[in-house]
Amino acid sequence: MLSGRVLVGYGSTTVVRSDEDQQLYRCVSRRRTGRSICGDHVRFSLPQPGEGVIEEILPRRNTLSRTNYRGQARPLAANIDTVMVVLAPEPSPDADLVDRYLVLARSLSVKPLLLLNKLDLAADHDAEESRLLGEWRRLGIESRQLSAKTGFGLDILEQDLAGTTAILLGQSGVGKSSLINALIPDLPARTQALSEASGQGRHTTTETTLYPLDCGGALMDSPGIRILRLAHLTQTELEAGFSEIDALAEHCHYRNCQHLDEPGCAVLDATATGEVSARRLASYQALCRERQTLQP
Ligand SMILES: Nc1nc2c(ncn2[C@@H]2O[C@H](COP(=O)(O)OP(=O)(O)OP(=O)(O)O)[C@@H](O)[C@H]2O)c(=O)[nH]1
Ligand SMILES: [Mg+2]
Ligand SMILES: [Zn+2]
Structure with missing residues (x-):
């Protein structure tokens, strides 16, 4: 068994660089392990020269x-x-x-x-x-x-x-x-x-x-993209990405305030004074709306 890192994945085929000899191997995945993606650390076997099989995807840090x-x-x-x-x-x-x-x-x-x-x-x-x-x-x-x-x-x-x-x-x-x-x-x-x-x-x-x-x-x-949807993230993860909004949220009247039009919203108040940028708030709100639309 060899260990290596996935350089690129094309569906069920990947190219893995071996940690032992730095050679590149084309590998296929097994249904059991699922698809490996760029950056995965894997263990693979070589049933025939030049054609590997991914036996294990090591736990992903992220x-x-x-x-x-x-x-x-x-x-x-x-x-x-x-x-x-x-x-x-x-x-x-x-x-x-x-x-x-x-x-x-x-x-x-x-x-x-x-x-x-x-x-x-x-x-x-x-x-x-x-x-x-x-x-x-x-x-x-x-x-x-x-x-x-x-x-x-x-x-x-x-x-x-x-x-x-x-x-x-x-x-x-x-x-x-x-x-x-x-x-x-x-x-x-x-x-x-x-x-x-x-x-x-x-x-x-x-x-x-x-x-x-x-x-x-x-x-x-990575390929340039025009649209990056992030509807798989939680509301908390979305808010954490806007540190200035996140920091004010604890002062909102409602604990689950979404900073849309709720009364006593500290974030909306802060956009009125310019402390929080209206553009950033709109950007955050668009992510929240997208999440609600796309969540199954
Ligand atoms: N003047 C200038 N042009 C640059 C520079 N870096 C890249 N370019 C040019 O910008 C254009 C796009 O560069 P790419 O490296 O293909 O851009 P990319 O981000 O990989 O684009 P995608 O792969 O489509 O996402 C090319 O015409 C490059 O020559 C730079 O530092 N200065
Ligand atoms: Mg490019
Ligand atoms: Zn609020």
């Missing part, structure tokens, strides 16, 4: 999932230490989507980090950072300044990545794959090896994929 249109949680990746949300001046950030990525990070109990990429497009880096990330920075969320194109900031990012498993999330076109490309010099050879091992044809970023880094860490690339 699972990153999104809700599909039918309200079911769809797991995308597992065992994540850091959620890195990539933003850029172009395409300009979708603030509600960023909030959702932050809720997702919180639900995994991991620290989020905002990566502001493409800073080669901005003359004043700090001004661009406060313009685009100001509202989250004020909430205490950390950020890094980067350019995948020039390599600016990559040294600091490498320090953040050392020894951890991080996932890059963010809307399409912000430069997630470009950052991976800039961090991994032999990426073309690795992509080629993945394609050969998977037997799925050319490897693309339509599936979340884990890249082991030389610094001992691992970085996952």
Whole structure:
């Protein structure tokens, strides 16, 4: 029996990198174990050379999932230490989507980090950072300044990545794959090896994929999405993702206040004074409504 980590899953087929010899193996799952996903630690057998069978998925420390249109949680990746949300001046950030990525990070109990990429497009880096990330920075969320194109900031990012498993999330076109490309010099050879091992044809970023880094860490690339539903999370998990709302909720008149239109709502009062951003509250309320609509 061998042990390894799943680099990418395509339905019932996965590519596993062996811990023993770092070779890639195409593996199929058994019905008993269920489907393994990117980032899983697994044990697998090799009944015939080059074709493995996953015998065991080791317990997941956390699972990153999104809700599909039918309200079911769809797991995308597992065992994540850091959620890195990539933003850029172009395409300009979708603030509600960023909030959702932050809720997702919180639900995994991991620290989020905002990566502001493409800073080669901005003359004043700090001004661009406060313009685009100001509202989250004020909430205490950390950020890094980067350019995948020039390599600016990559040294600091490498320090953040050392020894951890991080996932890059963010809307399409912000430069997630470009950052991976800039961090991994032999990426073309690795992509080629993945394609050969998977037997799925050319490897693309339509599936979340884990890249082991030389610094001992691992970085996952994920496809950009326009809609991130989070209806599988509990009301408490949604609220925990909005720390400023969560902190005020205990002062609401009703213990189960949803901060919609209830009398004595401390959160609504705080938006009236500007202490809580009306945009953030609307973003939270949209998540609550979506949850109520999609919950079976
Ligand atoms: N100027 C500039 N352009 C960049 C930078 N990083 C990426 N780009 C460009 O932005 C475009 C999108 O980059 P990708 O890396 O494919 O973006 P992505 O986030 O992986 O997009 P999806 O895979 O669709 O989610 C490409 O044309 C890149 O060349 C950067 O630091 N500066
Ligand atoms: Mg990409
Ligand atoms: Zn309230």
